[in-house]
């Protein structure tokens with residue numbers, strides 16, 4: 001899939017003080033004092049380019065703190081005047097968009113729950129028609145790349161070209177150390193479909209706790225993401241929402257200081273030569289792998305026909321178990337990761353089953369035609 005989004009580069013829509021773009025601020029604006037003091041400390045670090053704050057908070061159950069509401073926009077305006085930091089808020093309705101624009105907010109983002117709902121995204125897109133403001137679209141709660149892409153397309157179709165994505169992880173039933181599973185492959189796929197789309201990582205929502213934030217942030221930067229949105233609070237221990245995942249402005253500065261910043265390319269000629277040589281070797285191996293996979297599948301097809309003609313089941317658990325045991329032992333000896341090897345073999349097996357199922361069904365379809373013709377000629 002190639003995505004045809006009309007996008008302006010990040011550098012043209014926001015003055016990034018330092019690479020990468022750091023967006024920070026409290027999960028929720030709580031009081032004027034809390035927002036202003038956090039904003040001042042963040043600005044003083046010199047590491048933050050945008051001040052964020054949640055004004056309207058989507059909560060799972062009623063009765064929880066649903067955000068301070070419109071008054072928070074006044075506080076943000078004041079924070080911007082006093083610190084010079086541009087501001088960003090989450091919008092979930094057309095009314096939010098109108099109020100945020102009227103209050104001079106600089107960047108809007110669409111939350112994960114909203115991205116999951118095309119009606120909501122369309123409502124926001126309609127409210128944005130004719131407006132020139134950067135918009136960031138968080139990934140939907142569920143790991144569905146099309147929903148994420150669809151939301152980006154809707155906003156882009158409304159004429160928003162200062163467009164970016166936020167990778168905040170995906171909810172999963174499986175127990176894990178993360179609040180939301182990173183599922184990096186989805187963000188990588190999005191980047192592959194649309195290389196010019198800036199992707200900002202949100203380690204706070206992926207981790208759900210402060211401790212893992214450095215690891216996830218560094219990984220996001222190593223995957224060439226262009227920025228980070230990290231929640232910060234003057235005193236995270238008393239935060240009204242998401243207390244565990246917020247950091248102090250001082251901790252944020254230290255975190256950013258420690259990043260190992262890598263570039264997508266190197267101008268060093270030796271590096272380029274060596275890389276080209278190694279890539280040539282990979283090309284040869286990949287070609288060989290594909291050739292061998294083709295040969296394997298041709299044999300699988302032959303077995304499929306043989307099984308069909310002899311009325312034998314496709315699945316052969318014992319044989320497959322033997323293959324898994326032998327290949328994983330071999331892979332282990334070659335120091336290949338066990339999980340990777342198993343996943344790869346399982347993928348090959350499911351393709352064998354798909355191919356043989358097709359062959360069985362072709363056989364059935366052919367038999368049906370013969371039977372139908374026989375019935376017609378006998379009638």
Ligand SMILES: O=C(O)C(=O)C[C@]1(C(=O)O)C=C[C@@H](O)C=C1
Pocket residue numbers: 300303304314315316317319320323348349352353
């Ligand atoms: O050995 C067989 O019976 C096959 O059809 C081949 C194969 C495989 O891909 O290796 C495919 C399906 C079976 O479950 C076991 C093995």
